[in-house]
Amino acid sequence: MPPKKTTATGASSEPKKSTRPSRAATAPKVDAAPAATTKKVAAPTTKKAAAPKKTATKKTAAPATESDKENQSATEKKATASKRKRDEEEDAAPTSASEEEIKTPIDADGDVVMNDEPKASKRRRVEPKAPAARPAKRPARELKAINVPPTEVLDVFVFGEGTAGELGLGSVRVDGKKPIDVKRPRLNHNLKNVVQVACGGMHVAVLTNENKILTWGVNDQGALGRDTTWDGGLRDVEDEDESDDEDDTGMNPKESTPSEIDTSDLPEGIQWVQVVASDSATFALTTTGQVYGWGTFRSNEGVLGFSRTVGVQKTPALVPEISKIKQLAAGLNHVLALDDKNKIYAWGAGQQAQLARRLLERDDLAALYPTGIGALPGRAKAVKLACGSYHSFVIDSQGRVISWGLNNYAECGHDDEVGVDGGYVMRPRVVESLKDYKVTDIAGGEHHSLACTEDGKLLTWGRIDGNQVGQPAGSFSEDNTVYDDRHLPRILVVPTEISDVKDVVQVAAGTDHSFAVTKEGKVYSWGFSANYQTGQGTTDDIKEPTLIDNTAIRDRKIVYSGGGGQYGIVAALHGDEE
Structure with missing residues (x-):
């Protein structure tokens, strides 16, 4: 169904043009679904008048006869003797803190109820039990391997601003080159034997063929999984004898240099197969389908937490609620996991419906518990997971795309809630506008998305004003685009082909920029480039997909691309140099 010609509300902010990274660079520019602000007003409380106490009316007994008096006297004597006997037994019985508490039964008139069974039987001494011998610890059950680690070694090239250490080039010049403001792809000399790369908002994680996970970048909330405390970088400005070291940027070398995560508390024998990175957290998958993570999730209000009991997890910890996981994917502040039974779990921040479930405001920590999203429509079998900043994707075995989450810029590919401030799609739905394509890879940025198909076509959709979709002006029409008040194209609602780029096999997205890798190993980029994150050597926006071409990668076969806030x-x- 073609979109209605409407005005994009809540879409007025322009792309960021900051030249230095900050945590706000990865926060939503606009349109984050507002937290519920309707306050429940308590009904006015008034003191209830105390109910009148029931006054016991004294019953006047009938005059007692001589026979009654004799029976009463005998009964009283019997009761007195019985009480004296009980008191003697109680005084003789030893007491201890472990004795059971006795509740004396009272009848409606306030009299003690006399039972025939001896009370002493209820006050027997409870002897403390000797502590039971602890059974010997069973050896940990050996889990079966269900995942295979990647083996192809990669040479990693980085570009972008780098002042947060996210390029991993260290903190000093190397061969006269600064580790910041890298305009075009540069080989990272600190990395060897890398087999997989994961880009977070302002940090990166890689997996090596030596079964190591290396991290670098911002570690404010434990996203690097290791201690990066550093007391350097401070200079005495009044010391005239101290000259500035032009080779030193002053960055924390422990953050800006790739280093191994802290595995001192993990069981031996763990073998890693995948890492994913969000804005302030990292997660890793093992051959046996277990998931470990560290860092924290953030919501609209700030730090949300890592789990129900941990705010910030500084070193790797097991995510115990899930097992037999085959694949992970991470958005800005949420994570998806697919298990061997085709069940998909989601956890993290969920204020934009990216977890595919409704959350209660009174229990915001419930979002941190990995929970199944429910059955996929049409009994779809998931083969690939992917995330944008606030939305989620599944590619099924038929090449169909299923999505949910924030959709105010049509980033999910659906045409409802488009242009609505904070509009979202709650439940996973098949993207009908992609039903004529067999999609093989998909990626999402903050407010845009892109995909490639089995026959190499490149499609983009979502926010337009920062050139995120990379479409030429002639691609926009009343049938596929929402225009703003000035009649400028603002939202590309329908996934649209870019015919100039062919044979695409992999796509990726940073916050507001994108990449497409071809079968021949060429890589194209476009979008917001104020911090050189497109790798094109300029801070001007790249309006349409453009080949990244410099001496470092010109003769290399590129097989992977990725991006974060201010880097790519x-x-x-490795070894494919011609």
Whole structure:
């Protein structure tokens, strides 16, 4: 159904033009679904008048006869003797803190109820039990391997601003080159034997063929999984004898240099197969389908937490609620996991419906518990997961795309809630506008998305004003685009082909920029480039997909691309130099 010609509300902010990274750079520019602000007003409380106490009326007994008096006297004597006997037994019985508490039964008139069974039987001494011998610890059950680690070694090239250490080039010049403001792809000399790369908002994680996970970048909330405390970088400005070291940027070398995560508390024998990175957290998958993570999730209000009991997880910890996981994917502040039974779990921040479930405001920590999203429509079998900043994707075995989450810029590919401030799609739905394509890869940025198909076509959709979709002006029409008040194209609602780029096999997105890798190993980029994150050597926006071409990668076969807030990464197969 073609979109209605409407005005994009809540879409007025322009792309960021900051030249230095900040945590706000990865926060939503606009349109984050507002937290519920309707306050429940308590009904006015008034003191209830105390109910009148029931006054016991004294019953006047009938005059007692001589026979009654004799029976009463005998009964009283019997009761007195019985009480004296009980008191003697109680005084003789030893007491201890472990004795059971006795509740004396009272009848409606306030008299003690006399039972025939001896009370002493209820006050027997409870002897403390000797502590039971602890059974010997069973050896940990050996889990079966269900995942295979990647093996192809990559050479990693980085570009972008780098002042947050996210390029991993260290903190000093190397061969006269600064580790910041890298305009075009540069080989990262600190990395060897890398087999997989994961780009977060302002940090990166890689997996090596030596079964190591290396991280670098911002570690404010434990996203690097290791201690990066550093007391350097401070200079005495009044010391005239101290000259500035032009080779030193002053960045924390422990953050800006790739280093191994802290595995001291993990069981031996763990073998990693995948890493994913969000804005302030990292997660890793093992051969046996277990998931470990560290860092924290953030919501609209700030730090949300890592789990129900941990705010910030500084070192890797098991996510115990899930097992037999085959694949992970991460958005800005949420994570998806697919298990071997085709069940998909989601957890993290969910204020934009990216977890595919409704959350209660009174229990915001419930979002941190991995929970199944329910059955996919049409009994679809998931083969690939992907995330944008606030939306989620599944590609099924038939090449169909299923999506949910924030959709105010049509980033999910659906045409409802478009242009609505904070509009979202709650439940996973098949993207009807992609039903004529067999999609093989998909990616999402903050407010845009892109995909490639089995026959190499490149499609983009979502926010337009920062050139995120990379479409030429002639691609926009009343049938597929929402215009703003000035009649400028604002939202590309329908996934649209870019015919100039062919044979695409992999796509990736940073916050507001994108990449497409071809079968021949060429990589194209476009979008917001104020911090050189497109790798094109300019801070001007790249309006349409443009080949990244410099001496470092010109003769290399690129097989991977990725991006974060102010940086980009591409990788080639090691040893493929011509």
